[in-house]
Amino acid sequence: MTGFATLKGELAPWSWSWDIRSVNARGLDMRIRVPDWIEGLEPAVRKAVSDAVARGNVTVSLRVSRETDEGNVAVNPAALEHAVRMLAEINATAARNGLPLAHVSAAEIASMRGVIDTAQGDADTAPLAKALIADLPGLLAAFNDMRAHEGQALREVIEAQLAELASLVEQAEGLMEARGEAQRETLRAALARVTDNTDGIDADRVEQELALIAVKSDVREELDRLAAHVDQARSLLAGDEPRGRKLDFLMQEFNREANTLCSKAGFQPLTRIGLDLKALIDQMREQVQNIE
Known part of the structure; x- marks a missing residue:
């Protein structure tokens, strides 16, 4: 039941890396870690794995990245406002308790989740999902080999x-x-x-x-x-x-x-x-x- 395989692919502007591995188990136990913003991907992965594997603790992971340019990178005003308010509240509470805090830079604020929006959630993910699903037979074949x-x-x-x-x-x-x-x-x-x-x-x-x-x-x-x-x-x-x-x-x-x-x-x-x-x-x- 022990196995491992990886597979990389790309479809401009996307690139991705699959990882599948398994260890011993009494039955078939799947852990699927794929981006939830790609509609229909997780059910397809579950079906493909259950068709190809009968037993084992199987973990499938997918990392997807997107090349960005200035045209699709923007500040999310609501997320930025929320981040600033949260930081202000933390500073105020720390000050009342006599706890000095280091200065927070703009870059650190920008790195907070959701502040910078690459607009990938608004893109049509159907072509990407199709390309990712097409990778599954090759990935599982290498895994089973x-x-x-x-x-x-x-x-x-x-x-x-x-x-x-x-x-x-x-x-x-x-x-x-x-x-x-x-x-x-x-x-x-x-x-x-x-x-x-x-x-x-x-x-x-x-x-x-x-x-x-x-x-x-x-x-x-x-x-x-x-x-x-x-x-x-x-x-x-x-x-x-x-x-x-x-x-x-x-x-x-x-x-x-x-x-x-x-x-x-x-x-x-x-x-x-x-x-x-x-x-x-x-x-x-x-x-x-x-x-x-």
């Missing part, structure tokens, strides 16, 4: 992580026979302790309890789901549509299965693999936050 380049590098990282995750699942599957034998030995020892200290034990009841323990400790379903999630993640990465939210959800499912595997392991080598899975899934989750 950068994101795509970064996304390709990120895809390779996640594919490598998925390969490592699949390898851990295979290692866990390879431990099933040894784990089963270790669990049987543990149960036999526990059963021996019980029978040695109990008279008239019900053999059928013991068999039921042993079967229940075996069912509760079975991790085959967790391993199968982890392998299925790997396949699904690879399929999402191979697609062209936005997939960040789906991968976000898949990371939650990965983590859920890894947690269950650790809690049911009951076998130190399998527990180590479960912890390695959790660490790897956390790394993948951080990377997925950058995917649209």
